[in-house]
Structure formats: C-alpha cells, structure tokens
Amino acid sequence: MKRKFLKTCLTALCGGLLGLFTTNAQQYQANWASIDSRPIPNWFEDAKFGIFIHWGLFSVPAWGPTAKNNVGIYDRYSEWYWQTLTNAKRPGYPSTLAFHEKAFGKDFKYQDFAKGFTCEMYDPSDWANIFENAGAKYVVLTSKHHEGYTLWPSAQAWNWNAVDLNPHRDIAGDLTKAVKGKGLRMGFYYSLYEWFNPLYKKDVDTYVTSHMIPQMKDLVTRYTPDILWTDGEWDHPSEKWKSTEFLAWLYNDSPSKAEVVVNDRWGKETRSKHGGIYTTEYDLVHDANSSSMEIAHPWEECRGIGSSFGYNRNENLEDYSSSKQLIDILIDKVARGGNLLLNVGPTADGRIPVIMQQRLADMGKWLKINGDAIYGTRKWEKSPKVTPETKVFFTKKNKDLYVLLTQWKNTPVTIEGISGGTVSMLGYNGAIKVQKKGNALTITPPALTPDVNPSEYAWVFKISGAL
Incomplete structure (x- = not known):
C-alpha cells in the first residue's frame, strides 16, 4: 500500500509539474497584445554593440551606385543587385544594368553568380576574433536575403544554398560555433519574402505555410539563435505572414524561447509598433528620420560602415564612415537608449575588407578604455x-x-x-x-x-x- 501510495503521489506531482511547465510554455498567444507583452531579454539592452553581416551571392558582383551617382539611400545597397537588374524605374537602376552587361555580358544570369561565391578564404574563427576584439557582444548573419539563397542547408532552398552549391559549406553553422565559442551572442537576419521565388509570386499563402515558416523553424531548431532579425515584410500585413503564430511558437516551444530577441519587421504595419526591439536604418524608420526621436522602447540602429550593407566595390574612401564618426554614432545611440548593429560586408572569397577591420579595431580600442560607459548602461x-x-x-x-x-x-x-x-x-x-x-x-x-x-x-x- 505504501508503494502504491508513493507511486500515486509521484504521479500526481509529476503531472502537476508537467502542467505547470505546459502552462508556462503556452503563455504567449498568437495575437499582438500577447506577443508584445513579452519583455525584451536583459542581455540585449546590456550588450549595446553588435555586428551585422550581409553576405550572399550579391557579394560576387559586389556593385551598386553610390552617393556620387545622386541616388537615394536604399538605392545604394549592393545586396539589391538582382532586383536592380529587373527594374529600371527607380534612380540608379539603369546604371546597374549597364554595369552588369559591361562586366558580365547580356546573357549572364544572376544564378550564374553561384559559381563565384567560393568563400575559400572564409575563416569563421578569424571573423569571431575580429568581432570580439571590436568589442561587439552579438553577431547577426544574413541567413537568407531577398534573393532566397540560404547560407545553411535549407530543405526549402534545395539547390539554392551554400551547401548544395558553392561553397559547399554550412556557413551559418560554422560561424555560430565560432561566435558562441567566444562567448558572444549569435543571431540571424531572415528575409520573409523572396523577390523571384515562383511560389511567392504565384501563391503567397502557400509560400508562407509550406516554405517560409518551415524554413524559419528549421533555422531556429538547428542553431538556437539568440536573435531572429526579420526583414522584407513590407509587401503584406503581419496577418498574411502569420507572424504572431510563428512568434507564439518561437516564444513558447522553440529551443530559443528563453532569451531570443526579435525585431519589429513582421508586417507592413509593424515597425515601431509590434514585435520585439524597434529598428532604425541609417537613422530612418521607413522614410521618417529618427536622429532626434525619443524612443522609449528598446531599439537598435543598423547601418553599414560604408553606404551599402553588402560589399560594394564601387565605394571609395568618402563612402566609409571614419572611426570617429562610428564611435560618435555608438555614443549617440546608447545615450538615447538604443543599440548599434554595425554592418560588415565580406567579399565573395570570405574576407572582411581591411578598411572595415581597421574601423572595428579602432572601436575595440576605444571600448577597452571607455566600455564602462557603454555596456550595461541605460538612458x-x-x-x-x-x-x-x-x-x-x-x-x-x-x-x-x-x-x-x-x-x-x-x-x-x-x-x-x-x-x-x-x-x-x-x-x-x-x-x-x-x-x-x-x-x-x-x-x-x-x-x-x-x-x-x-x-x-x-x-x-x-x-x-x-x-
């Protein structure tokens, strides 16, 4: 009887604990009121300084218009190369087409750039050292940009990823191991939409349910990222992207649920309103200038060391921020309650350009002396x-x-x-x-x-x- 009684008590206790854990695991519902109630993990507001990495097939042509071409800020992004080849209506786009035909020929397709994404000089341990010495506390890699090519062996991107094609490496996995080995937080940028994916263009609903969401879940399940930084949300409202359903899974059931940080790019209506941290980009929220905004919510400014995120061979010295300008930007953002996510654009063979390394080294030198005024501080x-x-x-x-x-x-x-x-x-x-x-x-x-x-x-x- 005693054994039976003890067994009964243990069963009840385990059931009660399981029920407690289940209740806690299901605390966030698939609506913005519930999702927005989740606190931003403290580690993010303490970290203050992170490294963004834009790397993909766009790093092969590595070309875009610059400020001297009198184009707008978004038109200077070399990572938009494929889009600029197909759209001559906006400023700067015809010059990209002219460059492409001159450099590669009229019959050279964007897909052919996969052959040039060799990454033979990619050393994730070296990258992690550079980021650590810069004083960064987290890293965000473009797991998939708008071109759809993934830097991990995604089943949804069969024969359009870095393992099936050049460089035949799990870039995301290798960098995750190296970065976390340094004690830094690791995260991923992920584009919700894909410019030329036939399924996306034909049937957005099926694209979301059978391609996008399974792909994001695979990314999270494989690598347990500390950050999921989405983009490419502007075509549709968050309901179309099923954003709250995915975030409920991320917060309740995913292996990253305890400390993952997400941003605010989950639908055309969500920036500075819903999600996790709020984001600015070269001091813009869409077209609104944020340089003097009072932002009470945890937030982050993202920008390149140059005027592009992806590496742009067309940029010259005047297109790069100086070390002083970057340190001043970091101070400005932190004093206003934000973080700085500073981008590097590696070359197609896997090098971080020396000018970018130099800027990061100067920031690290400054932070070794003055980091007490940055890390762990508040406005x-x-x-x-x-x-x-x-x-x-x-x-x-x-x-x-x-x-x-x-x-x-x-x-x-x-x-x-x-x-x-x-x-x-x-x-x-x-x-x-x-x-x-x-x-x-x-x-x-x-x-x-x-x-x-x-x-x-x-x-x-x-x-x-x-x-």
Missing part, C-alpha cells in the same frame, strides 16, 4: 534632448553617471540635476577638478598631452555615486 532620464548638434552625452549604470564628450572641451562642463559624486576620467589617472553648487556639478577637464590622452575620439567622465 539617463534627466539628460537634455539629444540632437544632431549634441556634443555632450549621458548614460547611467546603477548609481553612476557617465558624461561622454564627442568633442573635447577646454572649458568647464556643467551637469544640471546632480549635486554629488566622485569624478574620474576613464583611462586617465590624474585628479579631476570639480565644483558643486546647488543642484549642479561642474567638471573642469584636465590639460591633456599626447602621453596621457586616453582616447583619440571621445572622452568619458564617470561620476560615481551621483544617482
């Missing part, structure tokens, strides 16, 4: 409104306030709204002169000489115990 609620003219920025962490100068000041800096705290300068060992008066604190920057200057680009004062 200071008393900060003056940030504008494109702002040169003094603020972040906070616990009881500490950070004052970030993107332009050196030889005159005192006064911070309103605080009256206490101990002031130091990150990377500088000397004493800092401070004056406290009423509800304000004034810092007199020290006289810096080359041998004691901690940074070439931006400088940080830490006010310990100010909050």
Whole structure:
C-alpha cells in the first residue's frame, strides 16, 4: 500500500509539474497584445554593440551606385543587385544594368553568380576574433536575403544554398560555433519574402505555410539563435505572414524561447509598433528620420560602415564612415537608449575588407578604455534632448553617471540635476577638478598631452555615486 501510495503521489506531482511547465510554455498567444507583452531579454539592452553581416551571392558582383551617382539611400545597397537588374524605374537602376552587361555580358544570369561565391578564404574563427576584439557582444548573419539563397542547408532552398552549391559549406553553422565559442551572442537576419521565388509570386499563402515558416523553424531548431532579425515584410500585413503564430511558437516551444530577441519587421504595419526591439536604418524608420526621436522602447540602429550593407566595390574612401564618426554614432545611440548593429560586408572569397577591420579595431580600442560607459548602461532620464548638434552625452549604470564628450572641451562642463559624486576620467589617472553648487556639478577637464590622452575620439567622465 505504501508503494502504491508513493507511486500515486509521484504521479500526481509529476503531472502537476508537467502542467505547470505546459502552462508556462503556452503563455504567449498568437495575437499582438500577447506577443508584445513579452519583455525584451536583459542581455540585449546590456550588450549595446553588435555586428551585422550581409553576405550572399550579391557579394560576387559586389556593385551598386553610390552617393556620387545622386541616388537615394536604399538605392545604394549592393545586396539589391538582382532586383536592380529587373527594374529600371527607380534612380540608379539603369546604371546597374549597364554595369552588369559591361562586366558580365547580356546573357549572364544572376544564378550564374553561384559559381563565384567560393568563400575559400572564409575563416569563421578569424571573423569571431575580429568581432570580439571590436568589442561587439552579438553577431547577426544574413541567413537568407531577398534573393532566397540560404547560407545553411535549407530543405526549402534545395539547390539554392551554400551547401548544395558553392561553397559547399554550412556557413551559418560554422560561424555560430565560432561566435558562441567566444562567448558572444549569435543571431540571424531572415528575409520573409523572396523577390523571384515562383511560389511567392504565384501563391503567397502557400509560400508562407509550406516554405517560409518551415524554413524559419528549421533555422531556429538547428542553431538556437539568440536573435531572429526579420526583414522584407513590407509587401503584406503581419496577418498574411502569420507572424504572431510563428512568434507564439518561437516564444513558447522553440529551443530559443528563453532569451531570443526579435525585431519589429513582421508586417507592413509593424515597425515601431509590434514585435520585439524597434529598428532604425541609417537613422530612418521607413522614410521618417529618427536622429532626434525619443524612443522609449528598446531599439537598435543598423547601418553599414560604408553606404551599402553588402560589399560594394564601387565605394571609395568618402563612402566609409571614419572611426570617429562610428564611435560618435555608438555614443549617440546608447545615450538615447538604443543599440548599434554595425554592418560588415565580406567579399565573395570570405574576407572582411581591411578598411572595415581597421574601423572595428579602432572601436575595440576605444571600448577597452571607455566600455564602462557603454555596456550595461541605460538612458539617463534627466539628460537634455539629444540632437544632431549634441556634443555632450549621458548614460547611467546603477548609481553612476557617465558624461561622454564627442568633442573635447577646454572649458568647464556643467551637469544640471546632480549635486554629488566622485569624478574620474576613464583611462586617465590624474585628479579631476570639480565644483558643486546647488543642484549642479561642474567638471573642469584636465590639460591633456599626447602621453596621457586616453582616447583619440571621445572622452568619458564617470561620476560615481551621483544617482
């Protein structure tokens, strides 16, 4: 009787626990009210700086118009090469067609670029080292761009992926292993639509249910990504994409459910309204300029080091942001409560262009000294409104306030709204002169000489115990 009683109790206990886990696992329903109620995992807001990678068959022609061609921002994206060959109605598109016929011939099809996507110099461990040394905390790879070619052996992209065709490698899997081996978070960009997929053009509903959703689930199940960064959502509302149904699965049942972060590109109506983090792109939300927006929700700016995401051989030095500009951009986004997802565009043979490596190395050098003012911080609620003219920025962490100068000041800096705290300068060992008066604190920057200057680009004062 005792054994039977014990067995009964254990069965009841296990059943109760199973019911509890099942209840918890099904807490998110397939509607935006429920999906939007899920908190953004803390790791994302602490990370602040990530690396975007646009790599695919578009990296073979690696060409697009640039600003000197007087084209719009979206027309400069070399990863849109295939689309530009078939559409001569928008600015910049005819020049792509002319380049293609000159460089490859009128009969050269986009599919033929698969032969050139060799990746023979692709070393995921080397990439991971570059990203770690840059100070990045997460990486997002284009698992599939709008061309439909996947960087993993997707069954839905049979004979149109990096394993069936050149380079005959599981690029997504190799990079995931290398990046996670460095302790960084790994994620994937995924395009919902595909420009020229016959099924998509013929029957969107069948495309979504038999191609897109199974493909996304396969990606998540194989690699357990920390980020799923969707795009190409603008053709249809989220209902057509069955976005909430997929997200309910992702949050409730997928192997990534505990800490996965998603963005807001799940339907033509969702940016800055639904999903996970909100996204800006070269300071735009669609066509609205976000450079002075107050964004209360967790958000992320994405942009290239150059004016394109995919590698563009047509770009020159003036098309690339300088190291100072990139550090200033990082400071601006973090001070406004956001993250920076900075893109690199590898070459078709698997190299990260040296100019991009140099920019990342400079950012890493700066972050080694000043990262305390970036990682794990939040927006200071008393900060003056940030504008494109702002040169003094603020972040906070616990009881500490950070004052970030993107332009050196030889005159005192006064911070309103605080009256206490101990002031130091990150990377500088000397004493800092401070004056406290009423509800304000004034810092007199020290006289810096080359041998004691901690940074070439931006400088940080830490006010310990100010909050």
